[in-house]
Amino acid sequence: MRSESSKIAVNGGEESRGTVRAANEVLSGHTRRGLLRRVLPFLGPAFIASVAYIDPGNFSTNIQGGASFGYLLLWVIVASNLMAMLIQALSAKLGIATGLNLPEMCRTYFPRPVVWAMWLLAEIVAMATDLAEFLGAAVGFQLLFHIPLLLGGLLTAIVTFLILGLERYGFRPLEAVISALVGIIALCYVIETILVRPAWGTIAYHALVPQFAGPESILLASGILGATVMPHVIYLHSALTQGRIVVRDPVRLKRLFRYELLDVLIAMGIAGFVNAAMLIMAAGTFFQAGLRQVGTLEEAYRTLQPLLGSAASWVFAISLLISGLSSSTVGTMSGQVIMQGFLHRQIPVWLRRLVTMLPSLLVIMLGLEPTRTLVISQVVLSFGIPFALVPLILFTQRHDIMGILVNSRLTTILAWLVAGLIIALNVFLLYQVFTGGW
Secondary structure, eight states, X not given: OOOHXXXXXXXXXXXXXXXXXXXXXXXXXXXXXXXXXXXXXXXXXHHHXXXXXXXXXXXXXXXXXXXXXXXXXXXXXXXXXXXXXXXXXXXXXXXXXXXXXXXXXXXXXXOHHHHHHHHHHHHHHHHHHHHHHHHHHHHHHHHHHOOOHHHHHHHHHHHHHHHHGXXXXXXXXXXXHHHHHHHHHHHHHHHHHHXXXXXXXXXXXXXXXXXXXXXXXXXHHHHHHHHHXXXXXXXXHHHHHTTTSOOOSHHHHHHHHHHHHHHHHHHHHHHHHHHHHHHHHHIIXXXXXXXXXXXXXXXXXXXXXXXXXXXXXXXXXXXXXHXXXXXXXXXXXXXXXXXXXXXXXXXXXXXXXXXXXXXXXXXXXXXXXXXXXXXXXXXXXXXXXXXXHHHHXXXXXXXXXXXXXXXXXXXXXXXXXXXXXXXXXXXXXXXXXXXXXX
16 A cells, blocks of 8 residues: 555656666666665665754754763764664665555554544644754854844745755655755764864763763753654655655565665764764863853854854854755655645645744744754654654564564564663653753
């Protein structure tokens, strides 16, 4: 059973059809292509999903984490990234094996009241996601061009519409543009890391040794986790693979998943590097200079200039703007998948964008502090993770649903351990919230 939306994506555009032909040739096992040319047709879906892992919410949480605690929370980024690789691989596999995305699977197998409750939670998560992405891009416009936040927000909406317009030419042009934007963000942080000249020995230690330093560090760790393991792209990734390359033969199915797994490892590896570089930059500049209260994006931009030079602050603002624009596009795509999958109702993208941008514009008009708002939105996201992750594990561990691509016992155990860890952390945060611990 495959949805109509997936067929539209595959059939649109000659470049996309060429990608499908090349992929099928590779999967047949009868090709003389080199390694790179064999892999290229399968790269794309995870790069779109990876944008959510380097969105403006990550900027806020990672900078606050680095400025307040130095390299202490670097292990949280490493662990979160490994969890993200596992989760996104399961999501991609669900779409390949079933031809349905996660919201469609929930609608097919769960009772109606449960589906409605899950849809409502997913919509709240989507709005929290949009808030972070929208605000980040608006702040980026303000830092680079001195444009008021409200006007920057409207410009973000326009650019998002333009990028989403590429969908009419098939999946490949959109994947190419998003991948290029991810490349620009990664390049920006290569430059920032070179300028910071961090202490690599200390970095290696804190990347491997888990440590906390009080309740505030746990709150930030949860925010980093929420910003890294993003629930809305758990829904989206299955939609990106559900009709991209369609094969039935078990051998080809396994080959297809192996190539998509490579896509996940490369894209999430880049996202993990960018996240780590954000925290390293904040730790190597603000924390080392004793500026531990530097937590807002605007302060970070202004403070980078005297510490590292004007190039560092410009690179930071460019990466923030590109991150906001690309993740806003991906957030809108996720919102469409959530609404269509859970409700089987389709509304125009422009209407969806207008509805989801309202909370962000309201925050701007009320004059709420953008960075603190971003951090809180990331905590909201962390609470939404179990409601996407648990159904994903339930489906992918069932042989009658997944067939030959069913999870191995080890994969299922690891997935449940990840889900349990995230849920436990969220329960602790709830305790902190209701007892006034933060």
